[in-house]
Structure formats: C-alpha cells, structure tokens
Amino acid sequence: MNTNNKTGQSTGIKIKNNWFAIVVSLLFLLFPLVIKNNYFIDVAFFFGIYTLLGLSLNIVLGEVGLFDLGHMGFAAIGAYTTAILNTSFGIPIFVLLPISAIAAAIFAYLVTSPIIHLRGDYLCIVTIGMGEIVRLTLINNPFGITGGPNGVFGIDFPSIGNLLIIDNSVKFYYFIWVAVGLTVLALIHLQDSRIGRAWNCIREDIIAAEASGIDVRYYKLLAFVLGAALAGVAGSIYASKLMIVSPESFSFMESCMLFCIVLIGGMGSIPGILIGAAAISLFPEIFQTFAQYRMLIFGAALVLMMMFRPGGVWPRQRGKIQTESILVKTGKSEI
Amino acid sequence: MEKEVQELKETMVSDTEIVLETDNLTKRFGGLVAVNRFDLKVTKGKISSIIGPNGAGKTTVFNVITGIYQPDDGQYFFKGEKISGLKTHQILSKGIARTFQNIRLFQNMTCLENVMSGQHARSQSGLWPSIFRLPSQIKEEQKIQEIAERRLEQVGLIAYKHELAKNIAYGNQRMLEIARALASNPYLLILDEPSSGLNDKESEDLMNFLDEIIKEDLTILLIEHDMNVVMGISDWVTVMDEGKKIAEGKPEEVYSDPIVIEAYLGKEEEEEI
Numbered sequence: 001m002n003t004n005n006k007t008g009q010s011t012g013i014k015i016k017n018n019w020f021a022i023v024v025s026l027l028f029l030l031f032p033l034v035i036k037n038n039y040f041i042d043v044a045f046f047f048g049i050y051t052l053l054g055l056s057l058n059i060v061l062g063e064v065g066l067f068d069l070g071h072m073g074f075a076a077i078g079a080y081t082t083a084i085l086n087t088s089f090g091i092p093i094f095v096l097l098p099i100s101a102i103a104a105a106i107f108a109y110l111v112t113s114p115i116i117h118l119r120g121d122y123l124c125i126v127t128i129g130m131g132e133i134v135r136l137t138l139i140n141n142p143f144g145i146t147g148g149p150n151g152v153f154g155i156d157f158p159s160i161g162n163l164l165i166i167d168n169s170v171k172f173y174y175f176i177w178v179a180v181g182l183t184v185l186a187l188i189h190l191q192d193s194r195i196g197r198a199w200n201c202i203r204e205d206i207i208a209a210e211a212s213g214i215d216v217r218y219y220k221l222l223a224f225v226l227g228a229a230l231a232g233v234a235g236s237i238y239a240s241k242l243m244i245v246s247p248e249s250f251s252f253m254e255s256c257m258l259f260c261i262v263l264i265g266g267m268g269s270i271p272g273i274l275i276g277a278a279a280i281s282l283f284p285e286i287f288q289t290f291a292q293y294r295m296l297i298f299g300a301a302l303v304l305m306m307m308f309r310p311g312g313v314w315p316r317q318r319g320k321i322q323t324e325s326i327l328v329k330t331g332k333s334e335i
Numbered sequence: 336m337e338k339e340v341q342e343l344k345e346t347m348v349s350d351t352e353i354v355l356e357t358d359n360l361t362k363r364f365g366g367l368v369a370v371n372r373f374d375l376k377v378t379k380g381k382i383s384s385i386i387g388p389n390g391a392g393k394t395t396v397f398n399v400i401t402g403i404y405q406p407d408d409g410q411y412f413f414k415g416e417k418i419s420g421l422k423t424h425q426i427l428s429k430g431i432a433r434t435f436q437n438i439r440l441f442q443n444m445t446c447l448e449n450v451m452s453g454q455h456a457r458s459q460s461g462l463w464p465s466i467f468r469l470p471s472q473i474k475e476e477q478k479i480q481e482i483a484e485r486r487l488e489q490v491g492l493i494a495y496k497h498e499l500a501k502n503i504a505y506g507n508q509r510m511l512e513i514a515r516a517l518a519s520n521p522y523l524l525i526l527d528e529p530s531s532g533l534n535d536k537e538s539e540d541l542m543n544f545l546d547e548i549i550k551e552d553l554t555i556l557l558i559e560h561d562m563n564v565v566m567g568i569s570d571w572v573t574v575m576d577e578g579k580k581i582a583e584g585k586p587e588e589v590y591s592d593p594i595v596i597e598a599y600l601g602k603e604e605e606e607e608i
Contacts (some may be wrong), residue, residue: 186466193465193472194479197452201441208439211401213427213519215523222462317497318445325484325493 024274028177032170041169043285048176049238050277054261055183055270056230061259064223065203067124070131071231071258075283076138076250077104078232079239083152086144086240093158093240097233104232105225112224116217131255132327138247151246158240172241173210183230184270191270199223200268220332264305266312275313354414354523354554355400355431361408362395369395371578372409376524377571382545382555382567387575388599393558394436396575397527401433407506414447414522428456430522432595433510436531436558442501445509446492450483453518454523486514490544506537510544517548524548526557530564542568562599566590574598 038054053075059069078100084098085091117127140147152280158175166175190196198219201209211215239245257280264279265272287294305313355377362370370392377383385393398404400411402423410419413429421429441449458479463519464472487493490510495503500511509529518523526545530538546568549555559565565572565586572589574582576598582589589595 004513016418069342189466189468190462193468193476194451194458194460195462195465197444197448198455200448201452201455202443204441204443205439207403207423207450208435208441209434211403211427211433211439212453212515213424214452215422215424318443318448325496 016197025181028142032173034253038169038282040168041313043282045169045173045176045241047277047281048180049172049234049241050257050261050281051180051274052176052183052237053231054265054273054277054280055187055226056234057179057258058262058265058268058273059083059187059199059227059230060223062221062273063191063199063203063268063333065267066220066223067120068127068227069124069252069255069259070127070129070134071227072250072252072255073127073131073134074104074108074228074231075235075238076134076245076247077107077228077251078235079245080138080146080235081232082236082239083245086155087152088145090156093156093236094160097158097236100236101229101232105229108224108228109221109277111223114203116220116224117197126217128255131252133245135252138250146247147248151244153244155239155243155245157243158237160206168238170233172237176237176241179233187270191268195222197218200202229245232285261300264302268317269312269314269316272312272316337495338542339436352379353377355411355556357396357400357409357411360396360399360406360411362392362399362404363407368578370406371376373575373578373580375484375573375580377554377556379554380549380552381570382549382557382568383571383573384569385556385558385573385575386560386562386565387581389560391560391575393575395578397433397525397558400426401431402523424456427519427521430520431524431525432516432519432521434509434516434527434529436527438505438508438512440500440508440512440515443499446487446500446503447480447483447496449471449511450486450514450518451479453486454479454482454513454520456519466529482520483518486518487511489515489517489548509533509541511546519555523556524556526555528558528560530559530561539566553576562590 022284031044035041053071056074057068057071060071080279081100081103082093082096085096086093093097111130115123116179118126137148137152140145146152157165157167159167166172198209198214201214202216202219203211206216235250242249261273261276261280263276265274265276283298284294287297290297353376355375358372359377360370360373361368362474373392373396375385375396385396387393399406402418402421402425409585410417411420412435413426414430416429418426418429419561441452444452459474460472460475463469474593484493487496490513492503492507492511494512495507498604502506503511507523509532513524513529524561529541529545533541542564545555545557557565558571569586572583572586574589574595575582576591582592582595584592
C-alpha cells in the first residue's frame with residue numbers, strides 16, 4: 001500500500017479512491033444503527049450473501065473469463081457441509097466456516113480438473129450439468145445424510161462460547177458484511193498481483209498467456225478452487241442464518257442470477273459486483289408491489305443494459321490509478 | 336574415461352555454440368505435411384532467419400518449437416537439452432520467448448501490465464503472499480514494474496504505459512509484443528514476421544532495434560516471407576518451401592541460389608493461376 005503513496009499525483013488518486021471506500025464502508029457500518037426495521041436489515045443481509053457469491057463467481061467468470069453456470073453447486077457443498085456436520089456432530093459454525101470452504105474447494109478441484117481445458121460454451125454446459133447433479137444428488141438423499149427435498153434443519157447460530165453469539169438480524173448483518181469486507185480486501189490485493197494479471201491474461205488471450213510463461217491450467221484451477229471456497233463460505237453463512245438448507249435454494253436459476261450479477265456489474269470489477277448484487281437482491285424487494293411484472297421489467301432492464309452498456313454498469317478502470325514510475329523514482333531513467 | 340571427457344567437452348562446446356537445434360522435425364495436419372524432416376541450427380548471438388513463400392510451414396516450425404503443436408516426428412534441443420514435449424509455458428521458462436504473426440496482446444490490459452505479465456515465469460509470489468501483500472511480494476512487484484518500465488523505455492513506449500494495449504498504433508503494438516517477450520529475459524527470441532503490416536520506415540526501425548538488442552546476450556530467430564527485409568540483418572538464412580529446407584547459408588549466398596529464386600518465382604506463377 002505505502003509503496004504507491006510517495007508522489008503527489010498517485011497519492012491524490014489513492015486518497016480519492018480510499019475516500020470512496022471509506023464512505024461506502026461507513027454507510028454499511030451505520031445502516032443497522034439508522035434503520036431499525038429487521039426486515040430491511042435482513043434484505044441487506046441477503047444483499048451481502050449475493051455480494052459474496054458474486055465476488056466468488058467474479059474470480060472465475062470475471063477475472064479468468066470461464067463460463068461457470070453451476071456456481072451454486074459449490075455454495076451448496078459449503079452449506080450442506082456446515083448443516084450436516086453441525087446437526088450431526090455439533091461442531092461450532094465458526095469451525096465449520098473454513099471446513100466448508102475447504103470442502104467446496106476440494107469438490108471444485110476434483111470436478112473441474114478433468115474439464116478445465118474446455119473453452120467457452122463447452123465449459124458452460126458442463127458446469128450447468130455439474131450444478132444440476134449436485135442439486136439432484138441432494139434431493140436423492142445419499143446415505144440418508146442430506147434429508148432429501150426437505151433438507152437439513154436445526155442448524156446452530158454461529159458462536160464462540162458465550163462471548164459472541166450471532167443470533168439476531170443485526171449481528172448476522174455485521175457477520176456477512178465483515179466477511180464481504182475481508183474478501184474485497186483480499187481480492188483487491190490479488191487483482192494487483194502477478195496472479196491477478198495471469199488470470200486476466202488468460203481471459204484476454206489464452207495462447208499469448210501460455211507463451212508468456214503462464215501455466216494456464218494451474219491458474220484456471222486456482223480460480224475455480226478459490227471461487228468455490230468463497231462460495232462455500234457464503235453457503236455456510238447462509239445455512240447458519242436460515243437454520244435450514246434445502247436443495248431448492250441452489251437451483252440453476254440461482255446460478256443464472258450470480259451470472260447476471262457479474263455481467264451487470266462488469267467483469268472483473270469489484271465495485272461492479274456490489275452494484276450487480278444490489279440490483280439482483282434489492283430489485284425484487286423494491287418492485288414487490290408489481291410482483292407479476294417484475295421478471296418482465298428485470299428482463300427488459302438486462303436487454304437494455306446489454307445494448308447500451310455491454311461492459312457492465314461499473315467496468316474495471318485500468319490505467320486510471322497511475323503509479324509512479326519506479327525508474328524515475330530511483331533515478332535510473334535514461335530520459 | 337578419456338573418451339567420455341572428450342565427448343563431454345564436445346557437448347559443452349556445442350552447447351555454447353548452438354542454441355536451438357531441430358532434428359528431423361515433422362508435423363502433419365491430416366494428409367498435409369506442413370513440416371517435413373526439417374533440420375535447423377541456430378547459433379548463439381546471431382540473427383538467424385527462416386524465409387520462404389507463404390504456406391511454406393515457417394510458422395508451424397515456430398509453433399512446434401514453442402510447444403503450441405506437438406511434432407509427429409523428430410526432436411528439438413535448446414542449449415543441448417531436449418525440450419520436445421514440453422508445454423508452452425515451460426519452454427518460455429527455459430528461455431525461449433516468442434511473438435506472433437498476427438499480434439497477440441492482452442488487449443484490455445495496459446501496456447505496462449502487458450510487459451509485467453511477460454515476467455510471470457521470472458517471479459514467484461504465490462497466493463498467500465499476494466493476498467496479504469507480504470513485504471517479499473511488494474518487493475518483487477516493484478522489481479517487476481522496474482524491469483517492465485525499462486523494457487518499455489527501450490522500445491520507446493514508456494509514454495503509453497497506462498494506455499490499453501488495444502488503443503495504441505499497430506506499429507507500437509508490435510513493439511509492445513517484443514517488449515513483452517523481452518521482459519521474460521529470454522536467451523532466444525523468436526519473432527514471427529515482425530515486419531508484416533509495418534511501413535518501410537517502421538520495419539527499418541525495427542531491424543535497427545534488433546541489431547541493437549542482439550548485443551545483450553541474446554539470440555534471435557525470425558521468420559520473414561519478404562526476402563529483402565531479412566537480407567540486411569541476418570547472419571544466417573534458412574529457406575523453406577513446402578515444409579522442407581531447400582537451402583541455407585549466408586544471406587548473399589542464399590539470395591543468388593537458383594533453387595531459392597525458383598521457389599519464390601514459382602509461387603508467383605501459382606498465384607496467377
């Protein structure tokens with residue numbers, strides 16, 4: 001961070017960016033203190049869940065350009081891992097959070113390794129299949145552990161002894177948004193690293209990426225594993241909030257919604273994902289009164305957006321944050 | 336024992352002399368033999384060229400050497416080490432960097448990011464150092480940026496470093512691609528028709544640039560179908576036609592070789608039909 005803050009120009013832009021982040025964070029921090037209505041706080045919680053899921057899909061779809069229409073399958077693995085281990089063995093949710101992430105990541109690794117070389121629409125179709133197979137498996141109640149169509153219920157609240165028990169809407173709200181905040185920080189760092197660049201290179205031109213020394217297979221798998229782990233975390237938090245998980249929460253339609261979040265916001269753009277998630281999760285609430293027409297309006301909005309802003313509402317701005325030339329700084333420039 | 340030492344010495348000598356060697360290289364696409372028992376030797380510190388009419392199989396040779404295609408037959412060696420069968424990214428880390436005939440840049444990334452990406456194989460910060468931005472990662476990023484800026488300065492594009500690659504002029508895009516390849520600090524630089532699409536002034540500048548960078552412990556192998564362009568700068572020319580090597584030698588020898596002239600004129604006849 002401090003490496004970029006040495007000149008006037010870059011400091012100015014950095015601070016401006018930071019101001020934006022601070023204002024947004026403050027808004028999220030103060031929201032439950034101003035709005036006392038639990039309903040709105042719950043809506044904001046689901047906004048957070050969708051943001052986390054959107055960020056997780058953004059790694060795969062936005063950064064690397066891999067069409068993944070079965071992303072909810074990974075969230076389902078995370079949610080069911082939490083649900084089953086908590087209800088059967090009473091393992092605390094906070095312990096299960098990383099376990100769910102690892103379970104989803106391992107699942108993603110096993111499932112995507114054989115198909116990782118597929119391109120574009122071929123990969124898309126296989127991931128649809130994967131998402132559906134996960135859902136159908138859960139319905140079919142393998143070994144009697146997933147509870148079939150009814151799902152698993154009676155999941156505990158997340159707690160650390162008696163010190164911290166997350167048992168009401170406001171606490172859940174902070175729980176999810178702290179998770180989102182940490183994720184955003186990590187992803188911003190990743191975007192600006194050799195890993196983030198490698199991902200973007202693969203999206204831009206896979207052959208040139210390979211010829212630039214990037215192990216395409218490894219970085220595609222890394223994106224899937226990381227995306228699945230985050231989706232697993234989101235699924236786990238979702239399970240502990242609702243206290244019940246059932247297969248219908250992880251339908252193909254939900255995966256499509258996640259896809260929309262990334263497309264609406266802008267591929268690979270973190271603020272864009274926030275906007276996309278807001279559109280997907282807040283839209284149905286705002287237009288509740290015209291319930292019958294809301295999918296119609298939503299569809300029309302998507303079509304219009306693709307016509308007038310194909311890059312998304314807030315596409316990632318490259319080259320806008322201009323770091324100072326290291327050559328000039330160290331006096332090594334020949335100019 | 337003495338014989339072994341002798342052999343070892345011989346290989347060591349040939350290691351320093353021959354950078355790249357292909358042996359009996361063959362690549363078929365269905366019934367078409369694109370490259371037919373092709374032998375090539377590239378000498379250290381020199382500019383070697385492969386020329387030949389369109390469709391002679393020059394680019395296929397490059398694609399096989401850089402691991403994009405797997406050969407049907409034959410082997411190839413880099414600095415005496417067998418590299419056939421390696422993947423493209425492994426070949427780059429061995430020290431062979433390339434450019435493409437139809438420029439392949441990371442269009443929606445800035446020029447600086449393009450050149451920084453070229454150093455991927457020369458850096459190693461993993462997932463966790465990147466997420467937590469550990470001091471080692473920050474230091475490495477700075478080094479990557481410094482090298483990238485130096486390369487951009489070298490090709491004269493430092494002013495465009497924050498421009499998206501797709502927004503700069505065609506000639507500049509070519510130079511950017513070369514800068515990206517150079518950023519990986521290669522031992523051998525392979526250029527696929529670097530002057531195609533450039534005007535006379537630009538291709539002359541390019542050739543002067545190649546003459547200059549060859550001095551920094553580099554070997555260059557380039558493809559051209561325009562004979563006149565390579566004659567001036569090449570130290571060694573190999574002529575290909577229909578997948579086969581038909582001639583090789585110093586530029587002036589090749590230029591007057593009747594077989595070469597026939598290959599080129601023959602192609603024009605075919606075009607008329």
